[in-house]
Every structure is written in structure tokens, then in C-alpha cells.
Amino acid sequence: MNIHPGEIYKSFLYAARFIPVTLYITLVPLLLCIVVGGIIAVLRVYRIPVLSSILDFLISILKGIPAVLFLVATSLLFATRFDNLAKLLHLGIRARDVDAVYLAIFVLTVTSIPSLSESFRGALLSVPRGQYEAGYSVGMTKVQTFFRVILPQAFFVILPSLTNNTIGLLKGSSLVYMIGVTDILNSALKPANATYAFLESYIAAAIIYWILCAGIELIGKGLEVYFGKYKRGATL
Amino acid sequence: MIELRNIQKTFGRNQVLRGVNFRVEHGDVVVVLGPSGSGKTTLLRCINFLEKAEEGFLRINNQEINFKTASRKQILDIRKQTAFVFQNYNLFQNKTALENVTEGLIIARKIPKKEAEERAREALKKVGLTDREAYYPQQLSGGQQQRVGIARAIVLNPEVILFDEPTSALDPELVGETLKLIRKIAAEGITMIVVTHEIAFASDVANKVVFMDGGMVVEEGRPQEIFTNPKEERTRQFLRRILPENDYSI
Amino acid sequence: MIELRNIQKTFGRNQVLRGVNFRVEHGDVVVVLGPSGSGKTTLLRCINFLEKAEEGFLRINNQEINFKTASRKQILDIRKQTAFVFQNYNLFQNKTALENVTEGLIIARKIPKKEAEERAREALKKVGLTDREAYYPQQLSGGQQQRVGIARAIVLNPEVILFDEPTSALDPELVGETLKLIRKIAAEGITMIVVTHEIAFASDVANKVVFMDGGMVVEEGRPQEIFTNPKEERTRQFLRRILPENDYSI
Amino acid sequence: GKKEQAEETSSGNNPDAKTIVVGTGSSYEPYCYLDENGKLTGYEIAVLNAVDELLPQYKFDIQIFEFKNIAVGIDAGQIDLGAHQFEENDERKEKYLFSEEAYTTYDNYVTVAIDRNDINGIDDLAGKKVKASTGGNNVAYNLEKYNEKHPDAPLDIIYSSETTEQLISNLENGTYDGTVLLDRNVERYNEQYGKRLKIVGKPFTNSNTYYLYPKGAAELQKAVDGALRKLKKDGTLAELSIKYIGKDYTPKDE
Amino acid sequence: MGPFFSRVFEYFPIVLRGFPVTVRIVLTATLAGLILGTVLAFIRIYKIPVFNQAVLLYISFVRGTPQLVQLFIVLYGLPLLVVKTTGINISRWDKMFFVLVTYCLNEAAFFSESIRAAIQAVPRGQTEAGYSVGLNGRQTFFRIVMPQAARIALPGLGTSFIYLFQGTSLAYLIGIFDIMGQVNAIGARTQHYIEGYVCAGIIFVTISVILEKVLYRVNQKLAYGGGK
């Protein structure tokens, strides 16, 4: 094996500067997904007529659309149509003024919604019926019961898969290099332009990813302990 | 005063309640008896609107509600006058004993937190759990959980408390304690409808026993009458099976 | 004949069984009584090796086994002579009633499928479930599930059947039925150890009552003796709480 | 089925021939790509086969890797020769061995949208957005070098790896002001998408492409260089260039 | 838009050539991943010393690093390991082998956690009931616990199965043309990428919708009379 540690170090320094970018395009979509995926899951769990069947179908379609197709199609449509639309609406903004990061966030959010929403759905379904009824029986409305009783319990259940989803998003976010957003992986490769030390670049990126993922797992475990405090010292 | 008139409830094609009528005076304790599947739980759930009956009227004091046309607001109103104690407790798993009791007060009744906690502590004291207020349900024994469930109900100061087999998930030794507690609350003049198979409790505490079968009230009356001299054959048959002087011969 | 000698079991630092001794003659029915946590379940589980006791001897007929040194083979042997009926049924959820009963015969006893099914059908008939053989546990009522559990035990033709509160999860009406069934099996001369709080059943069916507390046998004797004239204060106290002539006054 | 192609043309009748694992790509038309039938083809492949033909002591086993992974494979000692239009520079030479003999010219030009008239050379792009990609050949390297030399008026280099269609659209809508491409690639894009791009000014870089070897493969390098020289001399290389790329892009020795 | 769709039609059969390759990777990785994942799950459940720590490290590595790096390790590291330990040179084996190994190891790590959760979700009483009728540990696991755990794990496994169809593109990086590989090859040849992606999208969406239906059926079947 012909590995130059110096190149790893160089790539590491390059890539480390882009940790914030990767975290940004991971965590913002994650938050958006939690909100949107959560709402979709709620609509499906409460079996809102018509809407929930439409969502069932849309989710299974969306699951099948490869992220790169979505990315390329979105960015193409954006590049070719946005200016016309903006002119039509008399907006001063043009495609070139829009930071590709926003496009990246949009695409990563939409493509991650199915798995997030599925995790949420499973978690919501795992809260026993009796918990809803207990809420109603003390006079709380559906909404109050949901936010005060069901959600906190579902959140505990969803945490392991949320950790999984976050890690998936983190690693999957390097895709947005296809629209000019530079993240950890692609900045790690930059020094290799000069040297072709791609192996070293990949190793550097892997180290950073591993550290970040370990951190995410740690946070996940911490949240599990925190939100699961009602399970601690369970005697029954 | 609570009055049920012609309550009907169907699940799919299965009519579970076929027009139930009865009346409970203020401060009375009614025990509902009946074989499994006769609709006792469903009846209680309908009164608390956990299930929506298709037909019938419910009158609590001077407020009458038609199940067919009940509005959201009316439902919430009725729920404020009724409280439910579940067979399997159904405590909020993510809340401590104290929070379980304050939740309805603070969120549904909009009572300031401080006052709510005061009242909750009082209720917990009544059920003998003062020292357990910071415990989560999973850290409590079945009997303790059920007592928190009872505290959660009485703290709301409802017109009527509905108990669905409050002791059937408890260890035999704890059954007595819990029934004692219910008796104590009854003594305070709170109206109660209790589904239970504890005949001794019923004879002792109830003002009225309602025997249901097949979604209808078959017979009702004072406990002594029903237990010692049931009029209906179906009641007699049921009591024979359930009374402790059971005969195990084949 | 089954004999337990000095059975000791510790969970962590909590010694749950502190040297239990008793003896059951062939064909006898022993009822084990005692407050919650006294170690009744643990004792049964040790006999079936669901839990491994640290100390003690178990003798079934002429075979004696030392818990300390029991080998895998010995454990399987013992399990073949004992059968367990669980409080919450524990039927195999992925198997029909019939398959639940044949499973042990076919897989553990290597009996040909056809013969196993014949024997299983007979057992199901004995518990009155001939028409339910193709149902999955989730499609059966609690009482029916418990009867499948009993069929699963008797089909193995064990030396002793261990029942852990076989009726405590059942509807009161079904309790009688199930106890009747157990009595019927007892009449066939199968040795049984039954943990139950059903005093009426114990008085009627048991040859012997064993009262446990704190991991030890406090008192044992014939039911009439124990129930009407317990020697130990602890036994008296317990019976006062549990007997149906309960007093609910505070 | 990548091995067969190598075998049918290589001097496979020599049983003592040493197998050389050649790493090339599959997504750089017209150098190395799959034709409609899924067969690996292109200028690189043709030249490799011609070289193999001339070297009875070697048997080329052409395998497909993604551009960057060829270097990784060489690092790992599993690829003996990389052929993917590699350009050389000093940094690369420290880590790898390049062929002495170049086999393609590689002239890059500043490229802009066709109706863009304000940019006539690299200096006009100062402060403007220039698209480049990592994991490619020398373009990004030279753009960075340019910035080092012009710290007062640097280019705003944006790294990306979009599809051709995205690139053209982004040059048109001003997301990028320009990029640097091979003149012949610009022609191809214009053929596919209508005349939407143009090259401006004189070449941004003049360079050539070489084979990439691990350090210490001098013997193989010498032999291949010899074969290349022969192919250049007898005109085969030029022929292949015309056949596959459309014009003669073989380097003329001064 | 006319030429766009005619290109989609033209490319579709070519993209479809990658289908068997994708299916082969997906099926192999899923099957082997399930088996290996179950073994890993057991190591975690029984907390077998040393192995447990090793498995934890392994899962964390697989979850935490880019798949491409894992492919390098398998492609270049595994032959080194094998040649050192057994003297067999596997470095020239079909590259498909290495792709399969990479995906298997990857899936195993991800599956093991869901499998572990599913096995632990089957009530302890089921195992005890098995013992009480005289089954041994292995019999109890395969006949009682596993069929029930399967149902619990199924939704999660099904989703990752669907995603795996789209995620086999490592193969392309070393010259094996799965569906996405074919799309890239077409893109490289014609400069038209999006049409190929659309073809792939059609295939994947079809698979996703069909699988969803199949999963629903299997789920019903594994419900053992429990309905929904």
C-alpha cells in the first residue's frame, strides 16, 4: 500500500473546514423532515380520510425515486425555469443569486421524508391506545393529548431510528456536490487534484465522518436516556 | 344525577348496546355486572365519549346531550363532568404520579399550575401516595398505579366517576385495599358507576346493581334483592357461576 | 413422587428462595399460597428449570438431580417430566391451537406428526376445544387460550404439571370453567402443583396446601386445617386479607 | 464481461506473457465509454490494444474503474497501468510514475454561454464564478495555480460535478460565468444540445496526457513508451485519434 | 419534450440491462446480510465478551464511514488478509465478488440492529413456553422466536430493501453496470443523463410500489390471526 500520511493530514485539514457545511445540509433537512414527515405520519396514523390514502401512495412513489434523479431534475428545472417564473412574478431574484445550498436542502429534505415519516409512523403506532383515551378522559382535546402525551412517548421510541436517519442523511448529503455544494467528502478530495492522492483523501473523509457519526450516536443515546427517564428504574 | 336513555352502539355489524336505560341519583354508587362481552365497558366508554354511541341521550344534572348530534364542545363539557378509571390504569407513561394528576387540571381546566399541584397533592394524600408523587408509572406497583388513576379521577371533581373493573388487574392482596379506597370515596358522596365482579364489594357499597346481558339491562335493583333473589333466570345463572360458593364438580 | 430439598435461588443480592422443602405424592394436588413476592412463581420456574436454582435437590420418582451440577441432558430430562401452564398462557403466537399442542410432541419427543396430531386432538377434546384447533392464539379468548395451554401440558403426559395462577388473567365467569377442567385432570391422577388464590378451589381439590412467605414454606397441611385453623400468625394474616368474606371498612 | 475485450486483441498466444492490469474508465466519451451494446470502447481502449499488440511479453487485462479509483487501485498495488487521459504535474510525479511519451494533446479553453460577450479570456473571469470539478485532470489544479499567481484578482472557483445539461443551463443563467473545457468537448456538447456554448481566447492550458504507473514500474513504462513511439511514427496513433476523437490530437514531437 | 421522451424510450432497454445485476446484488446482500446480521444480533443480545465489543466497533464503522471506503477495504484489504492467512490470492477474482462482500457486510451491520430489536421484542414467555414443552434453545429460536421476530422486523427491513435497489452504485465505480451504472454509461456516451435517470426512476418506483404490496401481504400472512 502506497499511503502518504502527510496527504491524509492535508485532506483532513481541508475537509475539516467544511464540517459546518455538511452539518448544515444534514441538520436543516433533518429538522424539516421531522416536521413534515411528522405531520405526514400523524395524518396517516389518524387515518384522515382521502388525504391519508393519497399520502400512502405518494410515499411509496417517493421511496422509489432515486435521490440523484430528484436532484438533477430539480436543479435542471430550477436552472432553466426559475428566471422565467421570477420575471413573471416580478421578483428581482434570479437563479444565479440563489445559493445552491438551498436547493440542496430542498432536495435532501424531500428525498428523506419517506424514511423519516415511516419511522414516525411506527413510533406513533407503538404508543398504546389507552394513552390517547387517558388523555381524553381527563378532558384534554385531541391536539393537547397528542402533544403532551403521545408525542413525548413516540419520540422516545423513534430516537434509535432518528439516529439512523441522521447518519444516513449525513453520509447521503455528499450527493449535493452534483449541484456545486462542497461538503466534507468533496473538499477532502480537493488536495488530491494536484497529487492524485485520492486514497488519502478518502481516508481523511472517513475519519471525519466516523467521528461525526459517533458524536451523533452519542447524542442519540443521551437523548434516549433523557427522554426515557420515565422508563428508568422500571420495576414492572 | 345521571340518566341514560336508549343508548345504542354498533361495531361493524355487531350491535353491542341495544338501548340501555338507567338512572343514577347524585351520590349513588351503581355496580354494573354482567358476563363478558355484555357491553359493560362499551357503556362506560360511551358515557365518557371514548366511544360515540349512535343513538341515545345522556343527562347529567340539567345538561342533556343527544349522542347523535353531540358537538365537540358538548363532548368536552361532558368529559369535564365524568372521569374514568381504567382497568389497566392507563397512566400517562411519560409523566410522574403528580403530573398525571395535575395534567387534566392544568391543560383541560386551565387551573394555574401551583393551585393544580396543591389539589393534586391532596388527592394523592387521599389515596395514600404522598411519598410517591415524583415516581413514574413504571416505577410503581399495579396497586399504586391504580391509586394514581383514582387520584387523577377524583382531583377533577367530576359529577360521576366511571370505574371499569378497577381491581381485575391487581394482585389478590391489593384488591381489598383498592376497593376500600373506592368505598372511602363513595362515602364522600361522589356518584360512581363501577363495573366489577367483586360481589362482596357490591353488596357492601352499592346502592344499586345493574345486571347487563347482550347489550341490555336485564335486571336492576338493590344489591340484596339482586344477589339473594334475582328475578331473571339469566341473572341467576350468571351469579351461580361467579359467586365464591362455586361448585367445581363436573 | 416429587421431592424438593433445600431449594435456594438468588437474584442479584435478593435471595428469593431460602431453602424450600416439600414433597408431593404421585397423583396429589398441591396448592401453593402466599403473598405477592413470596417466591411462588420462582419456585415453579426452578422446578421446570426456567430458572436455575443455586442450591438444592429435585427428585422425580427415582431420578434425583442436584441443581448445582445439573447437566443439559438432565435438564431436558426433567423438563420432559414436568409441564408448565403459564399465568398469561404464553401460547406460541405463530402456531395454531393444534400446532401449539403438537409442537412439544413432534420436536422434543420426536413423535411422528400423525400420531402427535391424534394425541393433540384428544387433548383438545378433553379441554373442549375440538372446534378451535385451526385458530391462532390471537383469535381465541383468554379462557380458550388457557385451555390450549392446559392441553399443551397434559398431552406431554408429564409426571407433574405446574400451574402458575392459571386463572388470574381470566374473566370471572371463565375462572370456574378452567378450575373445573383442572379438577377433571386431577381426577385422572396426574400430580399437580398449583399456585392459586382461589380458596374454594383449594379446599375442594387440593390434597395439600403449602403456604409460602419470604422464600420459605411457612406452613403446610391439609386444606381444612390451613384454612380453618392456621397455626402461624403470618398465614392467618394473609388469609384474612384474601378470603372473600372481606371487610371493606376502613 | 470486461476481460474478453482485452483478450481478443492482446498478444494472447504467448503463454509466458505477464498480465498487466490496466485501469481505465467507462464514462469519458470518446476515450473510454460503453457503446450501445454495452461494450467498452473508445480511443483509450484502441490505443491500449495497439500497444498490447506490440508487446508480446505483456498481456493487458483492461478493467474499468472510476477516474479517482484508478489512482487508488495503483496505490493499493492492484493496478499496473492507468489510462484515463491523465495529465502530469510536479506533485503527481512525486507519488506516481508517468509515461515519458505523451499520447494525446489536451488543450483547455475558457468556455462561456454563447451569448456572453463580456468574457474573452481567463483574466475577464477575475472575481467571477468559474466552475471546476475535483477528481478530474488538471483544470482545477491550474485554476488554483492561477489564483495563487493573481491573489489580487482571483477567480471564484466553484466545485461541482453536474451533468452536461445542468452545466450548460447554469452557464446560461449566470450561476456560473464560465468554465474551462477541452475545445473538442465543447464541440460535442454543442452537437448534442444545440449551439449554446463557445470557447474564448487562447488556450488556458496546453498540455498532454500520459499513462499513470506506480513508482517502480519503470520496466513496463519503458516498454509501453517504446510501443507508443512506434505507433506515433507509423501514424497508427493519429489514425486512431481521427477515428475516435474526430481529428488528429496526437502530440507532435518538436 | 418530444425528443426527451423518445430518448427515454430509447434508453429504457439499455438501462434495463442493469436490472439483473442490481437484483443479484440486492438479493445476495439481503440474504447474506440477514444471516450475518442475525449472528451479530446474537452476539449483541448475549453480550459475548470481546465479540460484543468487536461487533459494536464494526457496526459503528460501517454506519459511520462512506461505503466507498468500505469497498476499498474489501477490494484491496481483503485480498491482503486472505493471502497472508491462507496463501490464496483472491485479488484477481471477479470484482463482483468484492462488491457483493461489501454490500453484505454493510447490510449485516444495519440489519443486525433491527434484528436485535425484533428478537428482543418477542416476549420472553415465548422462549420459556418453548423450553417448558421440551424444545432446546435452537429449536425454540428457529420455530418460535424467529417467525415472530420476522414480523416485527419486516417493515424496517422492507424499507431498507427498497432503498438498496437504488443504492447499488458502488458496483459502477469498479466497472460493474447495475441500473445506475447503465444510466451513467448512457450519460457519458450521449451527454444525456436525466433521461436515463428517469428510466431508472420508473424501474425503482415500480419495484417500490410492488414491494409495498408484497410486504403488506407477507405482513398479513405473518400476523397469525392477529389482523392488521
Ligand SMILES: Nc1ncnc2c1ncn2[C@@H]1O[C@H](COP(=O)(O)OP(=O)(O)OP(=O)(O)O)[C@@H](O)[C@H]1O
Ligand atoms: N372497538 C371494537 N370493535 C369491535 N367490536 C368491539 C369493540 N369493542 C368492543 N367490541 C365488542 O363489543 C362487545 C362488548 O364488549 P365490552 O368490552 O363492552 O364487553 P364487557 O361487558 O366489558 O366484557 P368484559 O367483561 O369482558 O370486559 C364484545 O362482543 C366485543 O367484542
Ligand SMILES: Nc1ncnc2c1ncn2[C@@H]1O[C@H](COP(=O)(O)OP(=O)(O)OP(=O)(O)O)[C@@H](O)[C@H]1O
Ligand atoms: N428475573 C428476576 N430478577 C430479579 N428479581 C426477580 C426476578 N424474578 C423474580 N424476582 C423477585 O423475586 C421475588 C419473588 O418473585 P416471584 O415472582 O417468585 O413471587 P410470587 O410469589 O410469584 O409473587 P406473585 O404472587 O406476585 O406472582 C420478588 O421480589 C421479585 O421481585
Ligand SMILES: [Mg+2]
Ligand atoms: Mg370490559
Ligand SMILES: [Mg+2]
Ligand atoms: Mg407469581
